[in-house]
Amino acid sequence: MSEVGRMEFFADRMSRFEPTASSVATAKARELVDRGRDVILLTQGEPDFPTPEHVKLAAINALENNKTYYTPTGGTAEMKEAISFKFKRDNNLAYNQDQIIAGNGGKQIIFSAMVTTIEEGDEAIIAAPYWVAYPDIVKFVGGIPKIIRCKEINKFKIQPDELEAAITPRTKWLFLNSPGNPSGNVYSESELAGLGEVLLRHPQVRVLSDDIYEHIIFDGINFHTLASIVPDLYDRVLTVNGVSKAYSMTGWRLGYAGGPKDLIKQMTKLQNQNTGNPCSISQAAAVAALTGPQNYLKERALEFQTRRDFVVNKINDIGGLRCFAPDGAFYVFINCSGLIGRRQPTGKMTSTDKDVVLYLLENVGVAGVHGEAYGLSPYIRLSTAASIENLTEACNRIRSASQSLF
Secondary structure, three states: OOHHHHHHHOOHHHHHOOOOHHHHHHHHHHHHHHOOOOOEEOOOOOOOOOOOHHHHHHHHHHHHOOOOOOOOOOOOHHHHHHHHHHHHHHHOOOOOHHHEEEEOOHHHHHHHHHHOOOOOOOEEEEEEOOOOHHHHHHHHOOOEEEEEEOOHHHOOOOOHHHHHHHOOOOEEEEEEEOOOOOOOOOOOHHHHHHHHHHHHOOOOOEEEEEOOOOOOEOOOOOOOOHHHHOHHHHHHEEEEEEOOOOOOOHHHOOEEEEOOHHHHHHHHHHHHHOOOOOOHHHHHHHHHHHHOOOHHHHHHHHHHHHHHHHHHHHHOOOOOOEOOOOOEOOEEEEEOHHHOOEEOOOOOEEOOHHHHHHHHHHHHOEEOEEHHHHOOOOEEEEEOOOOHHHHHHHHHHHHHHHHOOO
16 A cells, blocks of 8 residues: 555544653653663652552452453442542542543543544643643544643642633633643632632633542642532533552553543443453552552652652753752753753754753763653653652753753
């Protein structure tokens, strides 16, 4: 088949997105590792703690008791009961089982929400910097991402006047992510209330609240989610979460959401026709994660806070770089504007944040992701889900590389 023939075979929508920048950066770094290079991987959003023992035991028990068959599409009754329990305990949100869906990771939940609601030309408001998948999912289903480039001085949080100005008659969704990836921003109760005032004036807008980093929060800050802070928006909010980040279960692929009954029904209908139910063993493990001991979550958050403090102090001591201390998640979003316009030892000009990221990878073996991938330049995202030893070495290498620019 000719190249033209191959292109005609594939649907146009496949050209609306690319593989995520973090996966591309990770693949490139691993390629270098396979060739014998010493590379510190700080690209992926994956906790470096093990899945808790009681969660693994629940999975083993499910296997030994032959819980290996199809389950209801949106999750077992036990899974939905555990999700409902979690929402009430942690967020003071009451969801019945017909308002809950469990899927194969949070990404599937988000994808299903967009597929079932977005028509060609509908708009979704997304605050930059954003998780890389948000705009691509919207574009894939024919929607238009309406990007608000948030200011560093506001810790990259969308302001009520910015939201008001972005809403049009075609606006169908607002994406909220708190704590945020890549910025680590956390919306306070008053900030959510301010956004809620705007949203109440625009009843056509639904909100996707991505709370996946809920339990990774620092400095005694309290977590809040929109549907509980602005009860009048309860029927317009899809609250998305999962077990990947807090419980170190990225490979188990179990995400979930609570929201309006009619939306959950349509998402379940779609899931029935693509993946069917999430893995039965993963559901059993997730029940244990959500309903079992929770005290270790604070211990892990404190460890992430220690790493954050260490990396922020080290980075802010390097000429040409700066970053504020994020309030949650496990990333630092580094302003690298001071390195733009400088030459590398080879004479090559460093013109963009992507150039900076490639320079760090190829010259000193530190793998990060460029800010442009998250909708905002010039920045670098580094994951702090790594040992202090690796983070120390990475910061030392970044210092050396920065000093070599002229």
